[in-house]
Amino acid sequence: MYLQKDVTPLLTLVELALDAEVRTRAAMVLDLLFMDFAEHTLRDAYGVTHGRSYKKDKLKSTDEDTWRLTKMLFASSSYDWDRGDSGGSGLSASTKYALPEVVRRVAADPEPAVLRDRTGLPMPEAGPIDSEVVAPYGFSYTDPNDLGIWWGMGALTAWPVVPLTIDTFNRYGLSDNEASRSSETSARSRRSSRRTSGRRAGRC
Numbered sequence: 020m021y022l023q024k025d026v027t028p029l030l031t032l033v034e035l036a037l038d039a040e041v042r043t044r045a046a047m048v049l050d051l052l053f054m055d056f057a058e059h060t061l062r063d064a065y066g067v068t069h070g071r072s073y074k075k076d077k078l079k080s081t082d083e084d085t086w087r088l089t090k091m092l093f094a095s096s097s098y099d100w101d102r103g104d105s106g107g108s109g110l111s112a113s114t115k116y117a118l119p120e121v122v123r124r125v126a127a128d129p130e131p132a133v134l135r136d137r138t139g140l141p142m143p144e145a146g147p148i149d150s151e152v153v154a155p156y157g158f159s160y161t162d163p164n165d166l167g168i169w170w171g172m173g174a175l176t177a178w179p180v181v182p183l184t185i186d187t188f189n190r191y192g193l194s195d196n197e198a199s200r201s202s203e204t205s206a207r208s209r210r211s212s213r214r215t216s217g218r219r220a221g222r223c
Contacts, residue, residue: 066080090107
């Protein structure tokens with residue numbers, strides 16, 4: 020369901036961004052995303068392991084939030100259009116994005132294929148902590164340019180990334196905002212409450 024939520028803002032950037040480089044980069048990401056659709060779609064059903072999904076979205080292809088997108092892109096489904104929309108109308112209204120021909124051909128190819136994908140990065144989240152740990156695939160745990168990789172994977176607090184996370188928070192004052200202060204106040208309140216409860220339990 021969340022892939023469709025990636026398509027909508029990317030299409031918005033392609034159509035409306037004033038910066039040409041932003042438009043180009045957004046289109047490049049769409050190309051990659053639609054190539055993934057092309058490789059893993061059969062008769063417009065995105066029939067592959069695809070992260071967080073729900074029963075309402077996967078019992079049949081027309082329930083998928085990406086179904087109207089893939090039907091519009093590849094036209095391989097015999098099912099009729101319905102009144103619902105999960106990105107199809109945005110794609111139909113696009114005047115600046117063009118699907119690469121190679122993506123269309125991949126989707127139309129009926130022959131079996133072996134696809135080798137990497138959907139994650141190996142990271143030693145458990146101990147022991149090693150100060151000499153080396154990040155995989157040429158990435159770095161200390162280079163700020165690679166921060167988006169780790170944060171994008173939700174690895175803000177994985178021990179190899181913690182020093183870079185803390186340095187980034189301190190450098191840009193990310194902790195100095197109302198939400199963080201509110202969270203810190205709540206945490207202190209909870210700790211105080213637990214200590215008070217513990218003392219009362221001890222007296223009992």
